[in-house]
Each structure stands twice: as C-alpha cells, then as structure tokens.
C-alpha cells in the first residue's frame with residue numbers, strides 16, 4: 001500500500017494525457033486514430049497503400065507507415081469506414 005499515492009498520481013497523469021489526446025484529435029480531424037507511433041506516440045505518415053493480400057476484396061488496405069519523429073516503420077491493416085485494426 002506504500003506506493004498507492006504514486007499509482008494514483010500515475011493514473012491521473014495518464015487520464016490527463018488521454019484527455020489531451022482527445023482534444024488534440026478534435027482540434028486536428030485530419031489525424032486518423034490508429035496512426036500513433038508505438039515507440040514515441042507521434043502521428044505516423046502513410047508512405048504507401050497496398051491492397052490487402054487476403055481481404056483486399058472487402059476494400060481492406062495495408063498502409064506502410066513511418067514515424068517522422070523516431071523513424072519507426074510499420075505496416076497496419078486499414079479498413080475504409082472503420083479505420084485501423
């Protein structure tokens with residue numbers, strides 16, 4: 001129990017962060033949810049869009065993304081109308 005206040009402070013910080021992200025998303029509607037860099041949390045750029053090899057018939061795409069902040073690259077499944085999976 002000794003470290004409980006620390007945990008509460010940590011949770012409060014996370015809630016404040018989430019609220020901040022939410023208002024940022026509202027202020028910048030062009031930043032799609034699901035584009036956050038898993039390393040640094042920045043919004044990643046879509047480098048290329050490919051049809052999904054299994055689910056391309058449903059309009060599913062694969063987006064190659066790169067983080068402008070830390071250079072992390074990843075691929076994400078993208079479904080039009082539903083966003084990233």
Ligand SMILES: [Zn+2]
Nearest residue numbers: 037040067070
């Ligand atoms: Zn990053």
